[in-house]
Amino acid sequence: MILNGTDLLFYYSTDSGSTWTALGHATSHSLSYSMGTRETSDKSSGTAKTIAPARTSFSGSADGLVTYVASCDYHTLLGFIKNRTMLKIASAQDSGGDPDSATVATGTNAYYTGDIYLTDVTKNAPDDDNVSYSCSFEGNGDLTGVDGTAT
Numbered sequence: 001m002i003l004n005g006t007d008l009l010f011y012y013s014t015d016s017g018s019t020w021t022a023l024g025h026a027t028s029h030s031l032s033y034s035m036g037t038r039e040t041s042d043k044s045s046g047t048a049k050t051i052a053p054a055r056t057s058f059s060g061s062a063d064g065l066v067t068y069v070a071s072c073d074y075h076t077l078l079g080f081i082k083n084r085t086m087l088k089i090a091s092a093q094d095s096g097g098d099p100d101s102a103t104v105a106t107g108t109n110a111y112y113t114g115d116i117y118l119t120d121v122t123k124n125a126p127d128d129d130n131v132s133y134s135c136s137f138e139g140n141g142d143l144t145g146v147d148g149t150a151t
Contacts, residue, residue: 008029009091035053035056036054058139066133088113115140122134
């Protein structure tokens, strides 16, 4: 089954995953997982560079529309940065219903979770257009799959 991007949302939790809140009025998001490398070249390597795996990390970003009634919008995100709040984040299939009060569905709606710090939040207000926000985050630790294994 091919997923439609509309069906995936970022959710955050301030209580280690007991309750989840959808990132308000989201229009897009991305989640990136990467592995660093370390150079292992030595004099016998010749002209070819050799590498070995190093640490892994994850990061992401999201965009959404600014509203003053959403449970999570620009103002909420700005507060998380100012207070240096570590959040748990989940990339999950929308469980349906009101996105301002949606909960992370478990079971068949596979998702990934991890602890994050927001590193950037920007409000955009173009002339005669929607006011929007964008935010970025970096993972603290590993990204974990719904089955509890590192992804």
